[in-house]
Amino acid sequence: MATLTINGATIETDAGDDTPLLYVLTDELQLQGPRFGCGLAQCGSCSVLVDGVENRACVMPISLLANKDITTLEGITSYYAAATGTGERRTTPLQDALVQEQALQCGYCYNGMIIKGTELLLNNPAPTEAEIRSAMNGHLCRCGTYPKIISAILRAADAMATAKISGADNQEETA
Amino acid sequence: MKHDKPFLVKRRDLLKAGGALVIPFQLPAMVRAQALRDPKAGPPDPEQIDSWIAIHQDNTATVYIGFAELGQGCSTALLQVAAEELDLAMDQVATVGLDTHLTPNQGGTYSSSAIRVGGPQVQRAAAEARQALLAMAAEQLNTPAESLSVTRGVVSGPGTAEISYGALIGERRFNQPFTGTAPVKDPATYTLVAAPVPRKDIPLKANGTYLYIQHLRLPGMLHGRIVRPPGQGAYRDGVRIVAVNEDSISHIPGARVLRQNHFIGVVVPREWDAVKAARELEVTWERPSTLPGNDALFSRMENGPTNDRVVVDEGDVAAFDEAYVKTAFDGTGPYQAHVPFAPNCALADVSDSAALVMCSTQDVYNTRTSIANLLGLEQDNVRVQYHEAAGTFGHSCWDDVAQAAALMSHLAGRPVRVQFMRQDEHGWDTYGPAHIGKAKASADRNGKLVSYEYEGWQHHWSLVETSAQTALNTPAAEWPPVPVQQVNPLTLGGMYDIPNRHLLNHHVDGLDYLKGAWLRSPLDLSFAFISEQAIDDLAWQLEMDPWQFRQQNISDYHWRDVLDAAAEAANWQPRPARASNANANRNSNTVTGRGIGVGTHLASYGGAVAEIEVNTETGEVRILHLYGAIDAGLVVNTSNVENQIIGQLVQTASRMLLEEVTFDETGVTSLDWATYPILRFEQCPAVTPVIVQRLEEAPSGAGEEVMAAAAAAIANAFFDATGKRMTMYPFTPERVLAVLA
Numbered sequence: 001m002a003t004l005t006i007n008g009a010t011i012e013t014d015a016g017d018d019t020p021l022l023y024v025l026t027d028e029l030q031l032q033g034p035r036f037g038c039g040l041a042q043c044g045s046c047s048v049l050v051d052g053v054e055n056r057a058c059v060m061p062i063s064l065l066a067n068k069d070i071t072t073l074e075g076i077t078s079y080y081a082a083a084t085g086t087g088e089r090r091t092t093p094l095q096d097a098l099v100q101e102q103a104l105q106c107g108y109c110y111n112g113m114i115i116k117g118t119e120l121l122l123n124n125p126a127p128t129e130a131e132i133r134s135a136m137n138g139h140l141c142r143c144g145t146y147p148k149i150i151s152a153i154l155r156a157a158d159a160m161a162t163a164k165i166s167g168a169d170n171q172e173e174t175a
Numbered sequence: 176m177k178h179d180k181p182f183l184v185k186r187r188d189l190l191k192a193g194g195a196l197v198i199p200f201q202l203p204a205m206v207r208a209q210a211l212r213d214p215k216a217g218p219p220d221p222e223q224i225d226s227w228i229a230i231h232q233d234n235t236a237t238v239y240i241g242f243a244e245l246g247q248g249c250s251t252a253l254l255q256v257a258a259e260e261l262d263l264a265m266d267q268v269a270t271v272g273l274d275t276h277l278t279p280n281q282g283g284t285y286s287s288s289a290i291r292v293g294g295p296q297v298q299r300a301a302a303e304a305r306q307a308l309l310a311m312a313a314e315q316l317n318t319p320a321e322s323l324s325v326t327r328g329v330v331s332g333p334g335t336a337e338i339s340y341g342a343l344i345g346e347r348r349f350n351q352p353f354t355g356t357a358p359v360k361d362p363a364t365y366t367l368v369a370a371p372v373p374r375k376d377i378p379l380k381a382n383g384t385y386l387y388i389q390h391l392r393l394p395g396m397l398h399g400r401i402v403r404p405p406g407q408g409a410y411r412d413g414v415r416i417v418a419v420n421e422d423s424i425s426h427i428p429g430a431r432v433l434r435q436n437h438f439i440g441v442v443v444p445r446e447w448d449a450v451k452a453a454r455e456l457e458v459t460w461e462r463p464s465t466l467p468g469n470d471a472l473f474s475r476m477e478n479g480p481t482n483d484r485v486v487v488d489e490g491d492v493a494a495f496d497e498a499y500v501k502t503a504f505d506g507t508g509p510y511q512a513h514v515p516f517a518p519n520c521a522l523a524d525v526s527d528s529a530a531l532v533m534c535s536t537q538d539v540y541n542t543r544t545s546i547a548n549l550l551g552l553e554q555d556n557v558r559v560q561y562h563e564a565a566g567t568f569g570h571s572c573w574d575d576v577a578q579a580a581a582l583m584s585h586l587a588g589r590p591v592r593v594q595f596m597r598q599d600e601h602g603w604d605t606y607g608p609a610h611i612g613k614a615k616a617s618a619d620r621n622g623k624l625v626s627y628e629y630e631g632w633q634h635h636w637s638l639v640e641t642s643a644q645t646a647l648n649t650p651a652a653e654w655p656p657v658p659v660q661q662v663n664p665l666t667l668g669g670m671y672d673i674p675n676r677h678l679l680n681h682h683v684d685g686l687d688y689l690k691g692a693w694l695r696s697p698l699d700l701s702f703a704f705i706s707e708q709a710i711d712d713l714a715w716q717l718e719m720d721p722w723q724f725r726q727q728n729i730s731d732y733h734w735r736d737v738l739d740a741a742a743e744a745a746n747w748q749p750r751p752a753r754a755s756n757a758n759a760n761r762n763s764n765t766v767t768g769r770g771i772g773v774g775t776h777l778a779s780y781g782g783a784v785a786e787i788e789v790n791t792e793t794g795e796v797r798i799l800h801l802y803g804a805i806d807a808g809l810v811v812n813t814s815n816v817e818n819q820i821i822g823q824l825v826q827t828a829s830r831m832l833l834e835e836v837t838f839d840e841t842g843v844t845s846l847d848w849a850t851y852p853i854l855r856f857e858q859c860p861a862v863t864p865v866i867v868q869r870l871e872e873a874p875s876g877a878g879e880e881v882m883a884a885a886a887a888a889i890a891n892a893f894f895d896a897t898g899k900r901m902t903m904y905p906f907t908p909e910r911v912l913a914v915l916a
Binding site: 019026039042098114138139143150 | 245246247248371373374376377378380381382383384385386387389390392398445446447450514515516517518563564565566568594596597814815818821822823824825826829847848849853854855856857859861862
């Protein structure tokens, strides 16, 4: 029996120690954010944050995750609010920017794009285009939406800077 | 049918979880839409308005559409068309997923058909529904229909009299024939069509609540995995099991081996156990060495037996002999894979007399037939539902996985969810076929084309999926059985005014090769890669600018406009190709070049310009910027089509630089993203999409028509940069260095 902390909630699972985190998230908890893409840590569709660092849930056995804070796409708004000290909203600035850019096509890779993009923006709130390409390079997209993702991350960085200056985020509703 | 309820299982309440963890599943729109439907097998009668449109009491409408949302945005675009004619707003219209019990049969969603074919049908159905609604309102309001106007589904007459669509007919059937005679709107009055209307699915996809096929569960289901050799061999050989050691997975709780002839899989209650069971099951395979392997592929295709057919024969290509400039250019294109980002997945619940199959087929009615045949069931007792997966850009393994799920549910006596693993998808895809092309062309001293010849070798699409082939011992077979899938007259010189033209198709028997199917802009990248390099060579020999050379050989305004739109977007300054490394940057060992090309797949028109950089030391090619212009007739959703162009340009860059299925004599060896790499963020070019909008023309498809042009532009840019021509793609460093040596 393993105990995991996922999106701030403590859960217990009887999955075997070798079970990759992804199968607990999808098969047991039926979360929709992290998703199977390759099972080989090559594509990024299963990405989660583990103590704030993007990791591939498809190859990470749950035995390594005791006492770690796991954040999935379902918990990304709370995580972002806590990390930035802002009020929680229904979506993050990056999610808003992706919608504004109409960036997605099939959208299957966007769990990973949002997880990795959020990690990037929290570490580097004003990334250059080259820094975005470098940070995101381990995430694949078969539809070829990379140019729109780059634009959306730049747009989100602008929105975050504006919110910080105006303090607008603190005025927002909490979810 | 044993199912008459929505098929989504509620979240299992296995674990205590905090509020932040749990998000509710979407209630499928299907539940509501079903209320107006007979629960009998479709397709619904296309000659009834009720088969297309249902009006609800809350003054909203459900539009039944026979095309699949693949991430191209067609579900939003077709709703734009319906809302435009119905005078509804976008927040008042919804559609449902494809379902053989609900949605009309409009044929499959391929060949850029959703808007091209579906748009006019949905438009006329919506116009006819509106006409019927106005007739009802006229009676209710006691005023002539001509005096009525509609805003957001509220019909207004003279004075203050008004009544909503919902009040007129909400939740009741029209019971009127769909004659197709109602007048449609003048394009000049469009407010929703030809605009960048935001897609309805994008916010759900961005916040993680969108349901993909991979998210669905059936009550009491088992997790299934297929077991096959790691990569396919020759199509004819299929899969041959020599021996199975079932004890090899006896340590996995609840694991069962399911086998029918040479079809084999495992089912297990827990998903991770299914992954392990499939990996650990010991199967001995017969693996004959019958493939040519990459090294002997093209010599076998060219030297083996072929079924030949003349596709175009105009004028007399003997004019070549007397022409002022001549070129002969031969090249090849590799097998390339669909490899959707999510490996295919399907769920099935099969009883003795009926079956439910949930999958991501792009043609539910065709899949229904194949499942009925596979299980020996009456077609009307098979229900097939489409649920979106990752974009596959052609016929990937969706039918194969649907058949596998149906077989495994049948064998297990339980509902089964089958998820292909990455190597199943990469190794057992129906690949875009390899191609050999030989072009000959000539021009006179004024730069007018005199003759054009092309002969091409390739095989067809595979008809029998591997699941059916193995389970029923069905012999491998190609589709179509007669050679109509062939060298494309549109992309192969069809844009130019050429008095003498000859196209010859050599159909190679595909049974001795890899499985084949249409991959986005099927074969056109190879056609244009070869054909447009030949055209480019004539321009160079004439010391002419390649844009201007093409301009003076094109009289069709569609082709001229996409050619010019791409060139103008790229700020193209006329000059002959440099064809040398005169532009070399000595510090970085790089040379730059630019190229232009035109091409298409079906009825639309594509033009493209590429700017590239070649490292002459390492052989690395970087594509710096791609400009792509499309004329797709009326563009319903300009934002969607811009995204389609961007996706086509990026995928073309990927396919020209990186993608090639590798195989030896026994099977495919490119089985994941390391052995079959695709373009990444750091390699991605800047992209400029350009739409040539034609409000007065019919939509002609926008899903694949820029790729051939872009492939050609990249190849021609390589010549401009280096003075050498690539005869094979992808442009790997090894191939580039060999050409530059």
